[in-house]
Amino acid sequence: MVKTVVISGYKPYEIGVFKQDHPAIPYIKKAIKEQLILMLEDGLQWVLISGGLGTELWAAEVVYELREQEEFNYLQLAVITPFLDQESNWNEQNREWYESILLEADFIDSVSRKPYEKPWQFRAKNQFFIQKSDCLLLFYDLEKEGSPKFIYETALNAQEKKEYEIRLIGFDDLQTLVEQDQWS
Known part of the structure; x- marks a missing residue:
């Protein structure tokens, strides 16, 4: 039984997405939604x-969509950053998007309660998330390396010590959703 899931995956630039209206985004969100349901x-x-x-x-937006349905209104979202002010170097549009997500979050905190110092803060965040969850839902394709590799x-290391579920969403899964869309 999965009570707590960590969701992570590619950053937009890692998959060639540079605008919020990119045609891949609805399929990524649909794949996340199917797994969450x-x-x-x-x-x-x-x-x-x-x-x-x-x-x-994108996953946070899916959580908020699901919460609008009465049967899933209990679903909660925690935003736990690796360090304070992670958005400080982002452009204004990305900061606004991030802030809009934080407004509806049920819990907000940081693993390291100081600004960015070194990569250990990302490793600590990954360790924390895996310890505090039952499952990792990851938009990651083993054929295309990127930042999701680290979590x-x-x-995988956690699976050697405890029962831990990993669910991957890959490019083949997205292609299947695109094809299903075209058929209907």
């Missing part, structure tokens, strides 16, 4: 994200 039917209560651009903020490896 399966977990909700099995007792999911919390979604954890670090508030990173791309997959994580994926942390989750």
Whole structure:
């Protein structure tokens, strides 16, 4: 039973997405939504994200969409950043998007309660997330390396010590959703 899931994945630039109206985004969100609904039917209560651009903020939007349905209105979102002020170097549009996500979050905190210092803060965030969750839902394709590799490896290491579920959404999954859309 999955009570708490961490959702992460590619940053927009890692997959060639540079605008909020990119045609891939609805399919990424649909793939996340399908997985979340399966977990909700099995007792999911919390979604954890670090508030990173791309997959994580799209996942937050999916959580908010699901909460609008009465049957899923109990679903909660925690935004736990690796360090304080992670958005400080983002452009204004991305900061506004991030702030809009924080407005509806049920819990907000940082693993390291200081601004960015070194990469250890990302490793600490990955460790924290895997320790505090039952499952990792990751938009990551093993054929295309990127930043999700690090939390994926942390989750794989956790599986050696405890029962821990990893669910991957890959490019083939998105292609299937596109094809289903074209057929209907």
